[in-house]
Amino acid sequence: MDGGVIKRAGVTSFQVAEHAGVSQSAVSRTFTPGASISTKTRAKVLMSAKELGYRPNAIARSLITSRSRIIAVVMAYLENLFYPDVLEELGRLLAAEGYHLLLFTGFMDRDSDPVFDQLMQYQVDGIILASTSLSSELSDECATAGIPVVLFNRTTERDSVSSVTSRNREGGRLLADFLVAGGHKSFGYIAGIENSSTNRDRLGGFREQLLVHGVDELVIRTGNYSRVEAQVAAREMLSLPVRPEAIFVANDHMAVAVMDVARYEFGLSIPDDLSIVGYDDAGPARWPSYGITSVSQPVNEMTSATVDILLDQIHSGDMEPLHRIVSGELIVRSSARQPAAGVIEIDGRCLYRPSPGT
Amino acid sequence: MDGGVIKRAGVTSFQVAEHAGVSQSAVSRTFTPGASISTKTRAKVLMSAKELGYRPNAIARSLITSRSRIIAVVMAYLENLFYPDVLEELGRLLAAEGYHLLLFTGFMDRDSDPVFDQLMQYQVDGIILASTSLSSELSDECATAGIPVVLFNRTTERDSVSSVTSRNREGGRLLADFLVAGGHKSFGYIAGIENSSTNRDRLGGFREQLLVHGVDELVIRTGNYSRVEAQVAAREMLSLPVRPEAIFVANDHMAVAVMDVARYEFGLSIPDDLSIVGYDDAGPARWPSYGITSVSQPVNEMTSATVDILLDQIHSGDMEPLHRIVSGELIVRSSARQPAAGVIEIDGRCLYRPSPGT
């Protein structure tokens, strides 16, 4: 099946031991931090190792220690720059702790069950699921096996996995406040994947707070966090006999597509003819040609919380699920009409922080 | 050092064998495609395996076969959407062949030597280096060890590693033709990393062909393929007493930043006041708010060439370096003034293909 597969010969600890005139154990101890070995023996081994080009075989080590130092990262899709950002940061954090990252992608709009077998076969020490989930059975299996799982930017009612999210509901509320304060009267929402927790919470908060302001109408179309579907959704919404004055697009990735449809297919000027707000504060939102007013999801905070939880659980063996929720800010840029009050500047960023009671 | 590390107990082939009343060898053969095993035995094993929740241990398999089925992918940076695209496609292609992807990032502007040890310890079967390289010694070490290395979107004079690139020199030439035909008289170039082959070739071709057209002046600033540095370079170039009429930015990722500086810091209208062309045909180039005229680097062709070379060499053991060069197209959009002739539409894409001899 594999055609002719050629075996490679590597230098082993036995060869180094022989060359250095010590036992194989001594070689192993030299490369095991904290093992008891004299400086002299260690030096001899190190010399021989260098001369022979020896490198410990991590696979053999994994087999005996039952620890691979590999973390599986399953990322639904990379099309949205938010995720490459997250991925790069996760890589950095894991590398700093001596862990390696086995990447699986392409699970947009469905759970990660199809790769579960693969990653379990590789004896990964932990699993990070970004924008994707796992069936209950598989989650439970991980818990039983003592393999921690952290959902990133998604959460679940089930209790066997941890999660790291931001305050999506508050974010949705804040955007409603912002748009109402900006004088808008009619509203649209372009949804992400409908049963994702992010989408539910952002929409929930938005709608809830609109209601507080006495608005009970909201036009909804679904973009499933996909660029192409968001375009379709935008075309539909903008073709309505009465088009909403302001649209909340469930993430910046889709908001970019929606802005382009509004500008180049409908000839609308943003924010004069139409206000658009997004979510994530992802790369393109910060590029002036889009300049999207957006609620941030702090990548650094979210990734380090993820890695913290994961490594803590690996080291403690305690599988008690943790749910960390971080706070974002409403970053004000040029894609939506601004309210008269509440926009303040901090560290060069414009934030919307309405004073309580207004 | 690791705190208390808890060992996990997994189901082994021995347990399955016992449960099924067969030998451990039979269990192994059941999970080895092509191994000689009777349908009946196989069925028994499969039942027991399912009942016990057995999964072959890929780490143990790797140790005995000297094949990890892991490919290391070292990617300089993910900030440029071209690379996440490439990464997703590589993941798809490798998964289809039963390989897994160990990701290393963060090697912008330098070679990948720092992670070399890590990836060798994991006994990877092959290495893909995207926009980064390896020192000669390490490249040679891979060749000796029989581990194929493919450079993606970078090439080298050294002969011990393979490479996949596009016709960067031709691309540079074509852009010169395009801009000259568009009536521009003065030109700028915002460079990528100066000693990268992509930068050298794009600039070389561009300059060469400008010369053919009798233009020997070219203003150059360096952006090192970084967004921030490209902004600085753009500010400098646009502040010149006589600003170039057309700028070739060495990739689309930087071109986006340059356009925003031109538009929002210098109040220039594109392409009326300034023409900009880029390279890659990366995501944002296709977004109408940028609409960058750009030479494409076909992701699918380049990634499949990369995986083909790698897997061929893994299976054949033949380390003879291969250099595959694929062709791109000049995709015409709205960021640069168009020539009167030579722009044609094919499959809904506007391409620049000057008829020979004009």
Next chain:
DNA sequence: CTGAAAGCGCTTACAG
């Protein structure tokens, strides 16, 4: 087709 056995390259009690 099947099983007993050797061995992949390590770590880690155990005894000294």
Next chain:
DNA sequence: CTGAAAGCGCTTACAG
């Protein structure tokens, strides 16, 4: 501190 030895969970000649 050091070495001999067991064993991690598999694959694969080898003999039947």
